Amino acid sequence: MNWNKETEKITKEFTFKNFKEALAFVNQVGDLAENMDHHPDILLHSYKKVTISLTSHSDGKVTEKDHQLASKIDEI
Numbered sequence: 001m002n003w004n005k006e007t008e009k010i011t012k013e014f015t016f017k018n019f020k021e022a023l024a025f026v027n028q029v030g031d032l033a034e035n036m037d038h039h040p041d042i043l044l045h046s047y048k049k050v051t052i053s054l055t056s057h058s059d060g061k062v063t064e065k066d067h068q069l070a071s072k073i074d075e076i
């Protein structure tokens with residue numbers, strides 16, 4: 001299997017005190033995504049880190065929707 005070329009996206013890593021706080025953050029991001037009908041890729045890793053990646057799949061690139069959701073996530 002070939003390696004996939006990364007499509008255009010914006011990514012940010014968040015670090016929390018523990019797994020429980022990281023998971024709570026993931027759920028809050030999920031609520032925002034559902035409200036916007038715009039969904040990130042979410043990776044909860046190293047037990048207390050969350051990496052969020054945003055791209056607009058229907059456009060195949062980063063759009064204003066991604067920046068809007070990123071701003072809302074930063075306000076959590």
Ligand SMILES: C[C@H](O)[C@H](O)[C@H]1CNC2=NC(N)=NC(=O)C2=N1
Nearest residue numbers: 037038039040055056057058059
């Ligand atoms: C039908 C539904 O509105 C679409 O599939 C939405 C869902 N969430 C989405 N999220 C993202 N990141 N990109 C999209 O193109 C997208 N499309």
